[in-house]
Amino acid sequence: METPADAAHRLDTALLARWDAHPDVPAIVDGDDTLLAGEVRDRAVRTAALLREHGVRPGDRVAVLLERSADFVVAVAAVVLAGGAHVAIDTANPRDRVRFLLQDSAPRLVLTSTALLAELPGGADTPVLTVEECAKAPDPDGFAPADALADHPAVVIYTSGSTGRPKGSLLSHRGVTARLRSLQGSHPIGEDDRVLHHTACTFDMFLVEVYWPLLHGAAVVVAAPGRHRDPDHLAALIRDRGVTTVWWVVSLLELFLLALGPGERVDGLRQVLTGGEALSPELVRRFHSRSRATLSNLYGPSECTMYCTAWVCPRDPDPETVLIGSAIEETTLRVLDPRGLPVPPGEAGELYIGGVGVSLGYHDRPELTAERFVPDPVDPSAGPLYRSGDLVREVAPGQFAYLGRVDRQVKVRGFRIEPGEIEGAALGVPGVRQAAVVADGTGHETRLVCFVVLDGGAAPTSPAGGDEGGGDEARWGAERVRAALAERLPAHMVPAAMVPLERFPLTPNGKLDHAELTARAAAALPAAATPAAPAGPPSPEAGATGPETGAPAAPAGPPSPEAGATGPETGAPAAGPAAGPDLAVVVAEVWASVLGVPEVGPADDFFALGGDSFRAVRAVRELEERTGLQVPMHLVFEASEVAEYAEAVAALTR
Known part of the structure; x- marks a missing residue:
């Protein structure tokens, strides 16, 4: 096989080179089954050849609808080998969500399993290929990588949209390989390592769990479908499968520590990566008390390909402030004011991100791409900067602290959520006149509350003189709306509480009073009594x-x-x-x-x-x-x- 000139910036040729050089190294551990690198290569090449036979060409998108498994890992790798970009769809998504993703991404083909064919929404006319068909296909008579793929998309990641329409970020081969090269330079792994794959495919960090070990000889250890948030299962995999490296969104790290038994430690781990949410100094302290592994805080929106800053949390002593760290290789960071001008050192501003990891924009959304990907005011000849919407401060030369958001966007379990998308879905439910979503809490305690005004008003005004609907009919109506949202939205976007109101509170200038709704949100959520302390040292x-x-x-x-x-x-x-x-x-x-x-x-x-x-x-x-x-x-x-x-x-x- 002739190596393309741009192989260093391509995911497909990098994978093939690794597998060809080390075919006998364990590559995927899925339950009791272990696939060697050569077996993964043969299955991925066979599938990639079949994808090409079905018309997949560079730039095409291929939807992958599979449970977390060795089949899933092989499938996404096969899509990039074929020259396409995979759109991984979570099998837990409601059917309406799957329908939208298929319509919006307009894939050339859907790659799924026979068992999941029934999960595809009716009316879809996209061709379907099953992994069972791929397994029966003959080995291709030679396989050559496509030409000039470095700046073509390899991955499409969908995130929540403020207009009610999710948007697909196009991640290039060049961006993905650059990020993984940087991660390998700072947190090297090799054939003695095993990396846990448990992150939902709707979150771009699953790319770290899959491609990073495949490219560097470590084995991918696959968490069972549906058990990616089961701390007992994850602990058993770490212990029994010799996992050395884990990525955890901050809330799952919290949950994992909470579930540990008295005096239980996780010293088999060598390094833990976390991010997706604000990391507290207290959580760092608790992790360090349970493991000798290093803990690194990674930051970066999907539009910048997995991550763009990193900070290894110090110990002895533990940090009093957790930073998002400094820019990684081939990355530019600008802190700008509302006019788009640089702020003085040490002042807060919005973080703009540039460099090789910046995505190619949003699929089929040129207006939104132009709004979020803007010229660099410091160096107009450089590539575009992505407006992150995150407030940061440079606390030391090149070191940044995260301060919050400049807009209404919130995060739940690391997933970015635009309240406007949930509001739009609620307004699509018959009988809903108005809808407003706010968040209560921070970190893993963040919960969403949706306030609605229903046709005919919510109910009689509450005795306290407020405008919250108190009738059973109103409460039933609100729960009906919530049930409808559960059928249309991913589970992490379904509000924890629905509150019917007779009318929405307004500010003196007649706008919706979000501050008032936020103040009411906590009262709408169940407040647990002080729980019994879990097993283990008090924490x-x-x-x-x-x-x-x-x-x-x-x-x-x-x-x-x-x-x-x-x-x-x-x-x-x-x-x-x-x-x-x-x-x-x-x-x-x-x-x-x-x-x-x-x-x-x-x-x-x-x-x-x-x-x-x-x-x-x-x-x-x-x-x-x-x-x-x-x-x-x-x-x-x-x-x-x-x-x-x-x-x-x-x-x-x-």
């Missing part, structure tokens, strides 16, 4: 009351994987007292305490009452303390109603 996470997501599952049924759904965990529980009808009473009491509700009945659902992964951990710990049982963390995700959960716990003792 601040024991008293945390906020969830890791603003999106518990829809009122009916168990939560989706995005909301923290997990699969079964193995292992025999410790012996405990006999379980029976009284256990359901104890479960109800524990849930009421943890969720902050006055009463919980046998048919009540943990997640419909406002539960989430963080509160599930606390509920399990309190139940264990009261019963003496050892309760697997996953059970509440499989049996989320009181009676069925009590029965599942009781079955463990038989």
Whole structure:
């Protein structure tokens, strides 16, 4: 195979060169199956050849709808080998969301599995290829990389849109390879390393978990589908599969530490990368107390390809302030004022990002691309700068601290969310006249609250003289809207609470009073009683009351994987007292305490009452303390109603 002249800036040729040079190195560990690099190469090349036979050409998009698995890793690699750009679609997405992504990205083809064909929305006329067909295809008679791919898109990542329409950011081969080269320079991995792949494919950091180890000889260890937020499962993988390197969004790092047992450590890890949300000094301290691994804070929007700054958190002593760090290789940072001019050193301003990692813009959105990707006022001859919308301050030469947002955008579990997109979806529900979404809390405690004005008003004015609807009909109407949103939006975008109002509060100049709604948001959310301390040394996470997501599952049924759904965990529980009808009473009491509700009945659902992964951990710990049982963390995700959960716990003792 002749190596293209621009191979150093291409993901496809870099992968092929690595696999050809080291075919016998373990590349993917998926459950009990291990694929060697040569096997991954052969499967990816076979699939890439078949994609080309189906018309995929450089610049084309290919939608990949697969569960997290070795098949998924092979599929996304095959798309870039074919010369296309993959649009990975989370299988947990509602069907309406899948339909939108397929329509907006206009893929040449959908790559999925036979089992998931039924998940494709009706009416789609995009050709479909299954991994089963790819497995049966003959080996191609020679395979040559496409020409001049360095500045073509390799990946399309969709993020929330303020206009109600998600937007697809086009990440180039040159940008992806440059970012991975920089990461390898600062945090090297090799054949002795194993990297955990658990991040949802809707978040661009899954590219780090897949391509970084494939390019440098480390093995990708795949977390089971639906279990990427199950701390027990992740801990077992780290321990049993020898994982050395992990990327965690900050809220999942918090959840992982919260679930550790008394004195439990994770010293098998060598390095942990985190980001996506503000990282607190207290969380750094707690991590350092449980592991000898280095902890690095990475920052960067999807439009700048994974990350653009990095900071290794110091220890002994732990930091009093956590920074986002300094610019990585081939990256330019500008801190500008509202007029687009540089601010004096040490003053706050909006961060503009330039360099090789800046994306090619948004797919089929030229106006928005022109708005967000602007000329560099310092060096107009340089490439464009991306307006991040993030406020920062240069606290030392080249070192930056994150201060917040300049707009309404919020983050939940590291996912960027534009409230306008949720508001637009709510206004599309029959009977909704007005909708406004605000966020309550910070970090992993961030939750979304949606206020709505329904046709005919919400209900009679509350006795307190406010304008919050107090009638059962209004509350039922609000929950109907929430259920509709759960069918249309990813789980992390579904509000934790819906509040019907007779009218919206206005400022003196007649505009919607967002500050007033924000002040009301906390009262709309369940406030848990002080929980029992989790097992292990006392730490601040024991008293945390906020969830890791603003999106518990829809009122009916168990939560989706995005909301923290997990699969079964193995292992025999410790012996405990006999379980029976009284256990359901104890479960109800524990849930009421943890969720902050006055009463919980046998048919009540943990997640419909406002539960989430963080509160599930606390509920399990309190139940264990009261019963003496050892309760697997996953059970509440499989049996989320009181009676069925009590029965599942009781079955463990038989």
